């Protein structure tokens with residue numbers, strides 16, 4: 358990846374005037390937002406608003422026609438999903454993406470590349486640095502599973518566990534890398550109301566160790582979990598601010614629900 362230097366004092370991640378077109382359709386138009394260190398930023402919007410496209414731009418799956426990204430004040434070029442971990446960014450995707458033939462612990466271990474100093478060759482040769490990395494990673498994996506309340510599942514195969522628990526495993530796999538930024542794509546999908554509340558509180562708790570950007574359809578989750586919310590509609594930012602401000606914004610209610618005053622119930 359080529360990195361061009363800019364100012365050093367800046368938010369963790371900045372999305373700068375990003376425009377994405379699919380043929381004649383403008384999926385994102387000059388979208389700008391910033392994730393500040395130690396905060397949770399939510400991106401919401403109705404179906405087709407551009408949330409997934411924005412998430413894919415941040416992950417490097419989709420390249421914008423205009424605009425770009427800055428990470429810690431440094432412009433990212435040749436950005437790709439493979440390089441996210443090296444930057445200190447981890448993500449969970451809409452599909453769980455767990456390996457069905459691996460145990461929960463083994464699945465979580467696959468997320469731990471960032472801290473592994475020993476290369477693949479030394480790992481194969483069983484050298485001491487690789488063994489130390491592996492032991493530290495295992496310890497972190499157990500600790501993260503414990504934090505998420507699923508320590509007892511470490512030897513299970515994911516398919517044997519309830520969906521809500523599998524989602525926590527996917528979260529554990531992202532957290533084990535100790536990212537500076539955690540990207541969550543629709544983490545509430547498929548969860549019960551109680552599980553969503555629990556997840557929102559959990560996400561709030563993450564801010565002591567990581568910043569979070571969450572793309573989500575569920576208003577309940579973002580209202581409870583986020584410090585700031587950006588609202589997209591037809592690919593444009595129509596509002597941004599605190600949850601209270603977004604909840605009270607009639608433009609948001611109209612765009613998101615078509616009915617003013619119901620924003621908190623989506």
Ligand SMILES: Nc1ncnc2c1ncn2[C@@H]1O[C@H](COP(=O)(O)OP(=O)(O)OP(=O)(O)O)[C@@H](O)[C@H]1O
Pocket residue numbers: 379382383384402403404405406407408409410411574
């Ligand atoms: N690969 C693609 N090719 C063509 N059009 C696309 C592509 N991906 C997304 N779009 C279009 O871009 C617009 C934004 O879609 P996107 O999936 O980003 O919205 P969204 O807010 O995530 O919606 P949802 O909540 O339904 O997932 C939509 O009109 C969608 O049909």
